Amino acid sequence: MRIEPLRWPLADGRDLLFFSLPGHAAEPLPDRRALPARAGTHTELRLDRQTGEWVVIAALRQHRTYKPAPDQCPLCPGPSGISSEVPAPDYDVVVFENRFPSLAGDSTPGLPDTVDAFMSAPGTGHCEVIAFSSDHTGSFADLDAAQALLVVQAWRHRTAELMARPGIAEVFCFENRGEEIGVTLTHPHGQIYAYPYVTPRSATMLRQARLHRERHGTNLFERILADELEEGARIVAQNGSFTAFVPFASRWPLEVHIYPNRFVRNLAGLDDAELESFARIYLDVLGRFDRLYDAPLPYMSALHQYNDDDGQREGYFHVELLSIRRTATKIKYLASSESAMGAFINDTTPEIVAGRLREL
Ligand SMILES: [Zn+2]
Secondary structure, eight states: OOOOOEEEEOTTSOEEEEEOOTTOOOOOOOOOOOOOOOOSOOOEEEEETTTTEEEEEOGGGGGSOOSOOGGGOTTSOOTTOSSOSOOSSOOSEEEEEOSSOSSOBOOOSOOOSOOSSOOEEEOOBEEEEEESOSOSSOOGGGSOHHHHHHHHHHHHHHHHHHHTSTTOOEEEEEEEESGGGTOSOOSSEEEEEEESSOOHHHHHHHHHHHHHHHHHSSOHHHHHHHHHHHHOTTEEEEOSSEEEEOOTTOOSSEEEEEEESSOOSSGGGSOHHHHHHHHHHHHHHHHHHHHHSSSOOOEEEEEEOOOSSGGGTTOOOEEEEEEOBOSSSOBOOOOIIIIIHOOOOOSSOHHHHHHHHHHO
16 A cells, blocks of 8 residues: 655645654645745766766765754754754655755766766756654664654655656655764755766676676676575575664664565565554664664665666665664775775674674
8 A cells, every 4th residue: 555645745845744653634734934945956977987987976965964953953842943854843754855955857868888088967856855754863674664654655655756757867765864974954854855866886786686697697786685595604594574683894883674575676575564563673673773783873774776677677675774883883884995996894793793783
C-alpha cells in the first residue's frame, strides 16, 4: 500500500509533504514568512576530465543554516511561522525541498563524460530534507517501529517520484549523524539527493557488476550476499527479508551493509512486508551502533539505489552504514592515502567488528 502525503505550499513555492501515521492527519497553517522568491538553478556541474567525474560547484551553500539555536530550529513544528520550515502545530514525518539546494530544477538526460574542453552544465536535480520526527532530540535509532516504518515509506515514495522526473539518473537517500560527520542541524533528519548523473561510486560498482555478469553469468551482489551467508563470520543480523553484514573488504573502522535477500533495484521494488522488515533490521543495526560506546555513534547511512535503465540493470539495492569512530576516543580521519588516492587502510578486521556487533 503506497501512502500519499498531504502536499502544502511554502511561502517561496516549494512543496511541503506531510506523511502521517495511521489515524493521524496533518493540520498545516499558511506559511507567512517573507521568503525571497526562488530563482532557478544557482549551481554548476563541472566535469573533472582526469576522472570523468562531475563536481557540483555550489557557492550559495556557504550561507546555509549553520548550527541554529534550538528555538530557531527549522525542523521543529512552527505554528508561529517565524523560523520553522513546517508551519503546523505538529507532524509525524515531513519532506521538503532544501532552501539551499546543491542541485535544483529539471534537466534533459544525458551528460557527457568525455569532452575535449572545460565542460560545465547547470546544477539540475533535487535536494530534499526529510525530518524523521517532530521531536528535536533523539535520532533514527530512538524511533519506535511505526515511526521508523513511516520514514522508510516516505523514502520509498520520494524514490519512486524523483526517479520518474526528467533527467534524474540516481536517487540517494542518506543520513549524516553527529557533529564529527559535519552535521549542522541536530534535529533528527536525513536528506535525499536526485542527481542528473550516476555518482562515481555507483558507476564503479555497476562496472564491476557488468564485468561479473560477462565472466560468470550471475549478479555480483547476489553472489556477494550468498558468499557472506555461506562464510557467516561477518553476519551481524538477519530477518526473513534482509541480511546485515560487515563486508569482507571494509574500508571504514565500522562498516555494515544491509542487503535484501532478493534482487530489487530500489525501495520501490520492495513489497509492504519487506519494507517493514527493512525498517526493523535498520533499527536493529543502528541500535547496535549506539550500544558500542558510551556516546551515540557518528555515522553516515547511504541507500544505494538504481533505476531500470540498461546501464543500471545489475544494480542491487542495499544500504552502506559507515562510521569514522575507531575507538571510544579516536576518530579515523581520511588522510592522504584515502582522500588523495582512494586507497583505504583499515586498522581493524571486519571479522572482529562483526563479532562485537553480533554480541550487542
Ligand atoms: Zn528541531
